[in-house]
Amino acid sequence: MNQQAQEPLRGTVDRFEEDFAIIEIVQTDGSIESVEFLSVPREEVDSDVKEGSFVYRDDSGWHVESDSKESQDRKKEIKSLMDDLFLD
Amino acid sequence: MKRLLSTILLLLLATLLFSTLTVHYLDVGQGDSILIQTPYGETILIDAGDWNQGSVVSRYLRDRGIEVLDYLIATHPHADHIGGLIEVIRTFEVEKVYMPRVAHTTATYRELLLAIQAKGLGIHSAKNGVILPVKGLEAYFISPSHDGYSGLNNHSAVLCLEYDGITLLFMGDAEEEVEHEILNNYPGLSVDILKAGHHGSRTSSGESFISSISPKIAIIMCGEGNRYGHPHQPTLDTLAKNGVQILRTDLNGTIVVQTDGETFSVSAEKRTQTPTVQPEPVTEAMEYIGNINTKVFHVPTCSFLPAKHNRIFFSSREEAIKAGYRPCGRCNP
Numbered sequence: 325m326n327q328q329a330q331e332p333l334r335g336t337v338d339r340f341e342e343d344f345a346i347i348e349i350v351q352t353d354g355s356i357e358s359v360e361f362l363s364v365p366r367e368e369v370d371s372d373v374k375e376g377s378f379v380y381r382d383d384s385g386w387h388v389e390s391d392s393k394e395s396q397d398r399k400k401e402i403k404s405l406m407d408d409l410f411l412d
Numbered sequence: 413m414k415r416l417l418s419t420i421l422l423l424l425l426a427t428l429l430f431s432t433l434t435v436h437y438l439d440v441g442q443g444d445s446i447l448i449q450t451p452y453g454e455t456i457l458i459d460a461g462d463w464n465q466g467s468v469v470s471r472y473l474r475d476r477g478i479e480v481l482d483y484l485i486a487t488h489p490h491a492d493h494i495g496g497l498i499e500v501i502r503t504f505e506v507e508k509v510y511m512p513r514v515a516h517t518t519a520t521y522r523e524l525l526l527a528i529q530a531k532g533l534g535i536h537s538a539k540n541g542v543i544l545p546v547k548g549l550e551a552y553f554i555s556p557s558h559d560g561y562s563g564l565n566n567h568s569a570v571l572c573l574e575y576d577g578i579t580l581l582f583m584g585d586a587e588e589e590v591e592h593e594i595l596n597n598y599p600g601l602s603v604d605i606l607k608a609g610h611h612g613s614r615t616s617s618g619e620s621f622i623s624s625i626s627p628k629i630a631i632i633m634c635g636e637g638n639r640y641g642h643p644h645q646p647t648l649d650t651l652a653k654n655g656v657q658i659l660r661t662d663l664n665g666t667i668v669v670q671t672d673g674e675t676f677s678v679s680a681e682k683r684t685q686t687p688t689v690q691p692e693p694v695t696e697a698m699e700y701i702g703n704i705n706t707k708v709f710h711v712p713t714c715s716f717l718p719a720k721h722n723r724i725f726f727s728s729r730e731e732a733i734k735a736g737y738r739p740c741g742r743c744n745p
Contacts, residue, residue: 333705336518338491342640350519353719359519360716362706363741375563376517402515405525410513411534
């Protein structure tokens, strides 16, 4: 492998553990979605990235993504599911 | 006479069968999963490890003849606790679900909610003071107490279980912030068996908490050789200093506690208390599969292999690392 520019990648921060951010990546292959987690060293992650942030990667590391339609939709869907499912 | 004898035998058998509380602390690598079988035959499952542990937990339940989970608890929305619950919920009949009412933004959390919805279930809020109506023992949540915690770990549903004279506490990933709160809310709390918070991290099991609740045994649930260094030395030191016997799923495998309400016994899959020297892994003949997008590499049996068009192959671990790839956190190549 030669050192090529990293392809853009998007994900959601599941959590921080010690010196790592654990970032959830959803991959779509046809109709099948799979979930993968990356443990990214903190120094590759901007300091404003938090648990739950939607993030993207470029050559300089991981950054907070400005509100995208997908992230808005995800948040809305989760909120509506919670409102629907929680009994009290 | 014969009839009387068989009645007595049946009664004896019933007493033996139904007077034991059994708690299984499952070895699910880096994550938590705890199965509780009550004296009256009810079942409680707390968490089910990460995504790739769903089938492991399901098999463990099936091997014990369990078809119904009376209570299912998701302590908090991190993937190493809820990932495996998705398969468990899809596979088993579940009666009641308890979760802290706190949102996360991950696809994993969404999948969990969708799995619960697909089963036609509702969710009971797990919070301080909520009682689990389990027969024959006292089971109640002692945290969370509000919704202003600093992170999801501290929103963990913390369950306290009392069976006659024996008390068990399950901390989820709760940290010192919550431990202080618990000491304030339950000043006299004394615990026999503690599931230590947050995989034995230094964020949890603080000196004031441990010395106050003075557990006889602490169970730490973490993955062998995990990259976060769990359990951390300060936590082990605090426990040792307070005379707490430590058992760890990374060293002991699955740990089972049985109690009749007066005494308890502990058994573990592996007896070893000290890390043994690991033999050098055989890497020569093995092939590794990398993901050209995420720069993560896996063993070919990993349940989260990249899509075919994103794959790159390596003949050794070293080759993958040299190429700038990181080992997958799930299959630990």
